[in-house]
Amino acid sequence: MPHLFIALTAHGYGHLAQCAPVVAALQRRRPDLRVTLQGTIDPAFARSRMPAGFRHLSVAADCVLPMDGPLQARWHEGLALYTAFEADYDRHWAAQRARFEQDRPDLVLANIPWLPLDLARAMDIPALALCSLNWYDILAQSPVGAALPAAVAERMRAAYASAATFLRPSPSMPMAWLPNGQDIGPIAVRRRRDPAGLRTRLGLDPDEQPVLMQFGGAGRLTPGSLDELPPRVRLLSPDTGLAARHPRIRLIDAAEVPDALASCAAIITKPGYGTFAEAACHGVPVLYVPRGDWPEEPWLVDWLSTRVPSAALSAAEFAAGAIGERLAELLAAGPAAPLAATGVDEAMERIEVLLASC
Structure with a gap:
């Protein structure tokens, strides 16, 4: 029974969102596959996305870049964490080696902790990386890039380059320095697009336009007055606090978000791989609040702009509730042709x- 060991960075939801569809497709092809998932990701979220039967090790394989809400990374604090991780690398190495020795993987898949790749090379275990970014490029191109210690940079680069292949699902940062990089198509779970069915399930009127508003797993953004919303728009959000404060917001369960995304009239979000890829693969227009100094953002935004109607809204505009005009333009543009999520099968193969x- 082959053992696939997946090591995830628990920075938001996007890393699991890239791996889970691939694992589901793989288990349909290889029902004997045994899966271990390592990472401090929320267990309920992991269960909602991963195929049943996986083993979850809720322990970190790397450090997590801290955030102030969904838009702003705490870069200096993060740099200190990565520097401290490198200083204590031998202890982290020993702990990870003990996990691999206790239940040796047949294949390691990293998205995108570098230590499991480094250790897999030393233990002669086949390994792949799968991600639209890597932590070396994020840190090197960030506001603290000039202060990135050489030891941290060299360790990350060597580990990422040691994988048999570094799969870069579209849209990805270029990562052109990788000798093992392979570009693949977007990764998303395709669901049936059924706007009428969504309105019925949520008890909305037939002429209401459901618009999903969600900002991933790193906190909330709170809009101001929603008086300028286009008429007959109903915002959908899994955030109980927001729904309680705004009558134009309809609370949905977190488990309903994927189906709501597939069938809604538009999405209000931040630039992030999971939501952008899902939107493009369902043809849904996107209104996004830029993150500003996030190095991956230009590649995500440029890619999305050629796939679905999209527009930016500053954080200040969002906080003031000045959503209506641009949202109305996106709703008038309507859905685009869905993009095929070809990266799932490419990664699986x-x-x-x-x-x-x-």
């Missing part, structure tokens, strides 16, 4: 090649 001998 690369993993299968490495598992073929197991």
Whole structure:
């Protein structure tokens, strides 16, 4: 029974969102596959996205870049964490090695902790990286990039380059320095687009336009007055605090978000891989609040702009509730042709090649 060991960075939801559809497709092809998921991601969220039967190790394989809400990284604090992780690398290495020795993987898949890749190379375990970014490029291109210690940079670069392949799902940062990089299509879970069914399930009127508002797993953004919303728009949010404060916001369960995204009239969000890829693969227009100094953002925004109607709204405008005009323009543009999520099968096939001998 082959053992796939997935190491995740618990920075928001996007890292699991990239891996889970691939694992689901792989388990349909290889029902004997045994899966371990390592990362301090919320267990309920992991269960909602991953196929049943996986083992969850709720322990970090790297450090997590701290955030002030969904838009702003605490760069200097983060740099100190990465520097401290490198200073204590031998202890982290020993702990990870003990996990691998206790239940040796047949394949390691990292999205995108670097230590498991480094250790897999030393233990002669096949390994893949799968992500639209890597922590070396994020830190090097961030406001603290000039202060990135050489030891941290060199360790990350060597580990990422040691993987058999670094799969870069579209849209990705270029990561052109990687000798093992392979571009693949977008990764998303395709769901049936059924706006009428969504309105019925939520008890909305037939002429109401449901607009999903969600900002991922790193906190909330709070809009001001929603008096300028276009008529007949109903915002959907899994945030109980927001729904309680605004009558134009309809509370939905977190488990309903994927289906709501597939069938809504538009999405209000931040630039992030999971939501942008899901939006493009369902043809849903996107109104986004830029993150500003997030190095991955230009690649996400440029890619999305050629796939679905999209527009930016500053954080100040969002906080003031000045959403109406741009949202109305996106609703008038309507949905685009859905994009095929070809990266799921492409990633699955690369993993299968490495598992073929197991």
